[in-house]
Structure formats: C-alpha cells, structure tokens
Amino acid sequence: MIRIHNYFVxxxxxxxxxxxxxxxxDLETRLIQHNDGENDLAYTFTRRPVILKYYHRFDRIEDAIDFEKQVKGxxxxxxxxxxxxxxxxxxxxSNYKNK
Structure with missing residues (x-):
C-alpha cells in the first residue's frame, strides 16, 4: 500500500x-516556530518576523528535498x-547567469 504524505517546500x-x-x-507549525524564534542558531532568528511567500506540496520527501536544493540556488x-x-x-x- 502506498502512503501519501504531505511535505512542503x-x-x-x-x-x-x-x-x-x-x-x-507541517507548514503551519514550522511558520510559527520561525516567528517564535525557537532556534537561536537559525537563519531566521535575527530576521523576524518572517512572511510566507510561497509553498509547494509534495507526496515524497525526496522530491521535496530535491526541489528545495534547486530553489536555494x-x-x-x-x-x-x-x-x-x-x-x-x-x-x-534560467538561460542567463546571475539574473
């Protein structure tokens, strides 16, 4: 049986x-964690508040991680x-470097 999960980039x-x-x-909980500053070593800790600008749902964690790595670049x-x-x-x- 295939299980469907929710993963978000x-x-x-x-x-x-x-x-x-x-x-x-868990997108909703993660956004709260970023804004509450739960991790003082996190990139967002000194850059709060944060606003959700975009998200995309994936069924497989591998696909989400691949897309996250791509978008980070x-x-x-x-x-x-x-x-x-x-x-x-x-x-x-994508056809122009440094754009």
Missing part, C-alpha cells in the same frame, strides 16, 4: 528582505517569479 521573506527556503511536513528574481508561478520568466532567467 516553502520560501519565507525575512524582515531584512532576504529569502529563506526550507522543507517541512536560484537568484532572487527567479524566486520572485516563482511566487507568481511565472514559468516563462523562470525559464528566461
């Missing part, structure tokens, strides 16, 4: 306008195109 906008990309199996403009699901812009930006 998410992007947060931090108070300093930087973006944080993460993966979780994207430029700011490319991440912002993802927020709008502007695939034409994502493709265009």
């Amino acid at each position: 998410y992007i947060l906008e931090c108070a300093d306008k930087s973006y944080y990309v993460g993966v979780t199996n 994207w430029s700011r403009k490319k991440k912002e195109a993802l927020f709008e699901e502007n695939w034409n812009e994502i493709i265009r930006l």
Whole structure:
C-alpha cells in the first residue's frame, strides 16, 4: 500500500528582505516556530518576523528535498517569479547567469 504524505517546500521573506527556503511536513507549525524564534542558531532568528511567500506540496520527501536544493540556488528574481508561478520568466532567467 502506498502512503501519501504531505511535505512542503516553502520560501519565507525575512524582515531584512532576504529569502529563506526550507522543507517541512507541517507548514503551519514550522511558520510559527520561525516567528517564535525557537532556534537561536537559525537563519531566521535575527530576521523576524518572517512572511510566507510561497509553498509547494509534495507526496515524497525526496522530491521535496530535491526541489528545495534547486530553489536555494536560484537568484532572487527567479524566486520572485516563482511566487507568481511565472514559468516563462523562470525559464528566461534560467538561460542567463546571475539574473
């Protein structure tokens, strides 16, 4: 029997306008943890509050982790195109280095 799970890749906008990309199996709880500052070593700890800008659900953790790694390497403009699901812009930006 195949079990369906919920895994989420998410992007947060931090108070300093930087973006944080993460993966979780409980998006609502994870957002609360980021904003409550539960981990003082976390990237977002000194950049609170954070705002959820984007998320995408996956059935398999492996797929979520692969996508998270991919998006972490994207430029700011490319991440912002993802927020709008502007695939034409994502493709265009993929063809140019450092865009």
